[in-house]
Amino acid sequence: MEVSQYLALLGLWIAGIVAPGPDVLVILRNSSLGSRTAGVLTAVGVMTGNLVWITLSLTGVTVLISQADTVQRLIQVAGALFLGWLGVSGIRAGLAARTAPAAVPAGAAPSGGPAPSTVAPPGAAPPGRAPGPARAFLLGLVTNLSNAKAIIFFVALFANVVPAGARWWETALVFVLLVAVGLAWFTAVAWMGSVERLAATFRRHGAAVELAAGALFLVLALALLVSAL
Template sequence: MTGAQYTALLGLWIAGIVVPGPDIFLILRNAFLSTRRNAVFTVLGVMVGNFTWITLSLMGVTVLISGNPVLKLVVQVAGALFLARMGYGAIRTGVLTRAQRTAAAPDGTVADAAQADAVLADVAAPVSPHGSTVPEPPVAEGTAAQRGTAVQQESTGRGGGPRFLGPTDLTPWRALVQGIVTNLANAKAIVFFVALFGSLVPADIPWWEALTVLGMLVAVGLAWFLSVAWVGSVPALADRFQARTAEVETVSGVVFLLVAAGLLVEVLVTA
């Protein structure tokens, strides 16, 4: 490969990963609502997915998938259904969080979302994921705080779906799995990588150049997504978004549903 080909490949790769999509929204959501450590593991999961796509592209597998209508259909539908499930779970969490706010208010209404989430934090989260400690007040039977806790328990119950899909009780392992599956579920990556590698990477590329391309793209992608995770988990910023948990979850859910709908529309149009 020539220097011009490397430059073009790197430029198109950067343009592709900086555009907001499921990966970035997932990283930001976990950075806002969880911890920096979990956001970093989300990034690692996303990059495991990208590593897989890049490796498959260098091996020519993505071209085979793109050229096989049945296999491509299976990948697109499976990815769309998973992203739709992610979207549904996020929106449902947003709705239940709003119900928490209402239940936590003494008069049943909440005028200020930040104030409401502060009340909920006193009840349900004595220690902030970003390091601040909040004293846990006593809860009398039948109080608004108790009602808020009941709604919170419902939001993490059986009806909310698998816990690994959301930021509740997020662990590094769950964050890693979220990143991997979300990245691999976006079947539009097939089209992106086929176009990217088909036009710039020779089919008979030597193994050492293939490793160079792989290392270059992974390093740049890792640096970008880690920057997003670091900025999103800055305590001053994360605390503000934690006060808007319902809105963050709802927006994330809408993004996932839109991407899923786009994949399904593409399936119907090309069928």
Template structure:
């Protein structure tokens, strides 16, 4: 099977993955407030979450969720609570005393004291646990939105050619994940530029308050009505 029938799907995916949302914000915050490496680790967590939703959508888990609506509702409530909790933790950390100044080295592995996922008040160290925390923050931010499962189910049902074999499905999934990682890594690289990090540090409190408010708002939108 040629790549030509898959181009519409990949085109839509590129537009979707580049649209601003919680994933973009978490990578931006870790990069501008910490380092490019921190942002890339958060990006890897985001892409891991995308992979989970994409595999579920590709193999028909959407049908199961539609049949048992309480599963979707439970996941949606849990995701909403996570985003709200993350936003509140970010706002609370921003309102406390400012942390010590960062180093001007763009690729420093030191993350800010309030850059952890919901328990954001704990300082992030530069060794394994801190790096895992950055990845986990990206993963949980992405998994917090179960609407992604519905999106992937609809995307594959409408744009993935029928009779696509397993190998081509795997190749398509790999291409989608590669696009996502390339985009979020580019965001991390640009946001980790010295002039952006310096600006972020000068306006850190206001920007963190804004970011926290956006996460709270996004979480509130996920709460079932």
């Protein structure tokens, strides 16, 4: 492969991963409403999913999937159902946050009464509570794998740039470059989303953020389902 081909591949790859979509949305949600650790683990999960797509593309599997209409539609339907589940979960979390009793600062006495001993109502969970490490990773992984449009993207990416007769070390270099650039970008998204000033703004409007994210996931799920059917 020539240097121009590597540059073209990286350019198309960067354009593909930078474009706003489910991957970026779920990373920003977990890092801003949760924690930086949750965001980074979600980013690692997203990139692990991309690693799977890259491996399948380099071995020619995505080409076979793209030619099998039934298999491709099944993947699209499964992806739409998962995105729909994320959408419904986000909307439920947003509605629960809006209807939950407001937390009372410690030591404050509402309406002149005695000072309460608790900061928040018993059992109340803040909408921005960080998911556990395993859940954060799995959310990123499954969100990425549920994007059936990735099949078309990777088929086009490798068919137009990577020559069929590429040597093994050239293929390995492509793999390393894409994984390194992708991991750097998604980790940067997680870091940006967890910057305290931005994260504090998101948390102040946690219910609205959850509702907006849930609605967007539902729109993406509907679009994918319509495309499949």
